[in-house]
Amino acid sequence: MSVDRTQVLRTAAALLTRKSTATMDEVARAAGIGRATLHRHFAGREALVRALEEMCLQELDAALDTAALEDGPADEAVRRLIAAVEPAAPLLAFLVSENQLFEGDEQNEGWSRSDARISRLFRRGQEQGVFRIDLTPSWLTEALYGLVGAGAWAVQDGRVAAKDFQYMIVELLLGGARRSVER
Amino acid sequence: MSVDRTQVLRTAAALLTRKSTATMDEVARAAGIGRATLHRHFAGREALVRALEEMCLQELDAALDTAALEDGPADEAVRRLIAAVEPAAPLLAFLVSENQLFEGDEQNEGWSRSDARISRLFRRGQEQGVFRIDLTPSWLTEALYGLVGAGAWAVQDGRVAAKDFQYMIVELLLGGARRSVER
DNA sequence: ATCGCGTGAGACATTCGTGTCTCATTAGAG
DNA sequence: CTCTAATGAGACACGAATGTCTCACGCGAT
Structure with missing residues (x-):
């Protein structure tokens, strides 16, 4: 009941x-x-969205834990992160564009924490020489959100096969972020 | 008056x-x-958005012309494309997420044309051996939109300096799309 | 069997954005 | 200078979504 x-x-x-x-x-x-x-x-539509936001943040947080960002090579951690975050991708995409509406009033503290964790991963990768240092961790984090969102929408509209979601994002992001000797 | x-x-x-x-x-x-x-x-809000869409499509089309996508190496064409598209980036970001709302009813013909032009560029790059072939032109196009949108928002919120807009996007996108020998 | 709590359905007032209209004003053409 | 046409401000009706309330119903516990 x-x-x-x-x-x-x-x-x-x-x-x-x-x-x-x-x-x-x-x-x-x-x-x-x-x-x-x-x-x-x-209580209302806003409360509903807040609840969704909270749920999404929990899932994101759990994904960040699952991915064990501090362990092993940074690029492999990114792979694990994308994989872990996939189930939450559509909701994430919705909330990210939704937050764009809420004019820059107050950046939810929860998002900042997740951003920081991801950003830290990229920074670690840079310090360990795995990632290029000319792209800021902050931008790489934004790019990750952007690509995850784009991927989620592309899958939803059938422009990309769901099974390719992880691969497409990881390869593009890592290929761009990974430092390769002759560049 | x-x-x-x-x-x-x-x-x-x-x-x-x-x-x-x-x-x-x-x-x-x-x-x-x-x-x-x-x-x-x-006539109404919808008409306004339509007009904005039309304007944006014209600018995008003009940017695609300016970038001369058919000339020279594909990766350099991508650089020119990002540079040419930068002024329209915020509006583009708005319309892309706006179109996401209108449930997949009818894909505007204008967008399809632009998509096709960009997609063709990536395909050309693949055929010429400049871009990796394991990422579909379709996805690379989506990713380009996603990164441009993410970049526009990041700049707007001050998380990325405006002067770095082009560089950050181009480097990440090309680094990921470019084929490098030892991968 | 009975009671109570949560539920579904609907009615209702309110708010908000929209679209239309009127009317006084004014810039700009002739 | 005069006349026309477009503008700005405001009033108004309308529709949509919201938030609140009431009431009958039924599941589940006692």
Whole structure:
């Protein structure tokens, strides 16, 4: 009888990823519950997005843990990161473009922490001579988000096969970031 | 007395790039005209976005011409392309994410043409042995859009210096796309 | 069997953006 | 200078989405 909050969030994520302007009513119907009930669990649309953001951040955080960014060569850590982050990619893409709306008011603290962790990985790679030093860790982090988002959309629209998602992103990102002797 | 349509479009682009949910009223005020006047020139919000899209496509097309994609080594053509496309980058970023909203209904014909031109460039690079063949031209095109968008946002938020825009994108994209002997 | 809590459905007021209209004003052409 | 046409400001109706509320229903615990 009781509503499964997580299930509702997953459904909402799936819907909003495809149609970011979906109504609260549409979200409710997609989750198979009444609009009133949806409202009882999430005070409003903003609260819903916040909850999605929180869920996404948790998954991202978990992915960062899973990838064990501090271990081994930095480029392999990047591979693991992309692989670990793939399931959250569509939601991530949605939230990244959504955050672009919320004019630069306050950069959510959670995002900054994740950014910092990824950025640190690139910095480590540079210090160990694995990555080129002429591209800032900050930019590489942005680029990673950008490529993950582009990949998620490309897959969703069928322009790229889902099975190629990881490979395409990793190869492009690493190929660009990896330092090669003769360049 | 008469309103400069182009000027209005440029202002609208600048505003919508920063705040994609801006009201018609906000757009009008930003352009220094009345909401009624804005409405006389653009039937509605959709018409405004269409006009922006058209403008953006023209600039993109012009950039593709300027870059002379068919001439010389493909990687240098990519450099020229990024350079030529930079002025339109913010607007491009806005429209790309905007189009993502309109659920995959109908892909505007203009975008397909530009996509095809860029895609052709990457294909040419592959055929000439300049680019790796394990990344599809289609994906490289998507990645280019993604990186340009990420770059535009990063610059707008001050995470990347504007003067580094071209370099960061070109280096990452080409470094990843360029075929290097020992890989 | 009964009770209580969460739920679904719907009604309702409110807010917000939009689109249309009017009217006074003014720039610019003739 | 005069007249025309476009503009700015504001009023207005409309639709969509939101947020709140009520009420009947049914599952699950007691």
